[in-house]
Amino acid sequence: MASNISTVAVIGAGQMGSGIAQAVAKHGYQVVVYDVAENRVRESVEGGARYFSRQAQTGKMLESEAQDAVSRIRGAFALSDLADADLVIEAVSENEALKTTVFRDVSKVLKAQAILATNTSSLSITRLAASTDRPDRFLGVHFMNPVPVMKLVELVRGIGTSQETFAAAKDFAVSIGKSVTVSEDFPAFIVNRILIPMINEAIYTLYEGVGNVEAIDTGMKLGANHPMGPLELADFIGLDTCLSIMQVLHEGLADSKYRPCPLLVKYVEAGWLGRKAGRGFYDYRCDPPRPTR
C-alpha cells in the first residue's frame, strides 16, 4: 500500500467507479463508494461481492482473501461519510459542471491533506483544479475500462499539482498493480486523443454506409487484431462518454477533424447509450446482441 493512503473514497458508482473500488479493495485499501443514486451504491457493493466471489471460485484469490476484500468496500449515502478519506477518486459522468459541483461539495467535508483525483476522460485538469479548494493536491488519475483487467493508469498534472501529490498518486497506482504513463494536460490526454477519434471515424463509416455494424467490427477485430470492434467498444465505454470526449476535442482543439459524427449525437439523443442502457450499436436485450444497423 502507498504511504499515507489507507482509505480511498470513490464518487460515482457507475461502471468506472465500481471497477475502481474493486481494484483498490483488492490491494488492501479501505474503500468507500458514494453515488447520488442510492440503488447504484447498493449495486456497486453487490457487484464487488460478485467480483471477489468469482476471483475465489477461479482460484485467483484465496476464499479468505476474497472475503477480506469484500469487507473493505462499504457504501456511503452522504458526502459526509467520506470525511476520513486520504484519497478521493471522482468518477461521476463526463460533465464539467457536474464534476465542479461535486468537488465544491466534497471539499467541505475532506481533511485538508486529502488528495482529490478525477477519472475524467478528457476535461482540463487545470480548470477542474481551479474549482477546488486544493489545486496543489488535485490531479487526473485516468483508469481504463474494465478497471480490474486493464493495466494502465494515465496520470495528468494540472498547472498547480505539487510534486508530493503526483508522487503519492504514482505510488498508489503502482501499489494496485497498474503501470503508469504521464500525459500533459491537453484535451482527452493521450489514450483518448487517439482512441476516441478512431471510434468516431468508425461511426462515420457506418453513417456514410461504407459498411454495417457487423462488417466494421469484424473488419477491425480480424483485420487489425483489436480485441473488440470499434462500435462494440463504443457501446462498452458508453456513447454519452464518447460524445462528451469528442466535444471536448472539437472545442478544445478547434479543429473540424474532431467533429462528432451526427449519428453518434442521434444515438445519445435517443438514450441508446450502449451496454449500460441495454441498446447502442447493438441491442443487448437479444442474445447474442443484435446490431441495430
Ligand SMILES: CC(=O)CC(=O)SCCNC(=O)CCNC(=O)[C@H](O)C(C)(C)COP(=O)(O)OP(=O)(O)OC[C@H]1O[C@@H](n2cnc3c(N)ncnc32)[C@H](O)[C@@H]1OP(=O)(O)O
Ligand atoms: C474511455 C476512456 O476514458 C478510456 C478507456 O477505458 S478506453 C477503453 C479501453 N478498454 C479497451 O479497449 C478494452 C478492449 N477489450 C478488451 O481488452 C477485452 O475485450 C476484455 C478484456 C474487455 C475482455 O476480454 P475477453 O478475452 O474478450 O473476454 P473474457 O475472456 O470474458 O475476459 C478476460 C478476462 O477479463 C475479465 N473481465 C472481463 N470484463 C470484466 C469486467 N467488466 N470487470 C472485471 N473483469 C472483467 C474476465 O473475468 C477475464 O478474467 P480471467 O482471465 O481472469 O478469467
Ligand SMILES: NC(=O)C1=CN([C@@H]2O[C@H](COP(=O)(O)OP(=O)(O)OC[C@H]3O[C@@H](n4cnc5c(N)ncnc54)[C@H](OP(=O)(O)O)[C@@H]3O)[C@@H](O)[C@H]2O)C=CC1
Ligand atoms: N466508460 C469508460 O470506458 C471510461 C470512463 N471514464 C470516465 O469515468 C467517469 C465515469 O464514467 P462511467 O463510469 O463510464 O459512467 P457511468 O454513467 O457508468 O457512471 C457515472 C455515475 O455517476 C453518477 N453521478 C451522477 N451525478 C453524480 C453526483 N452528483 N454525485 C455522485 N454520483 C453522480 C451517475 O448516476 P446517474 O446514472 O444516476 O446519473 C452514475 O452512477 C467519466 O468521467 C468518464 O469519462 C474514464 C475511463 C473509461
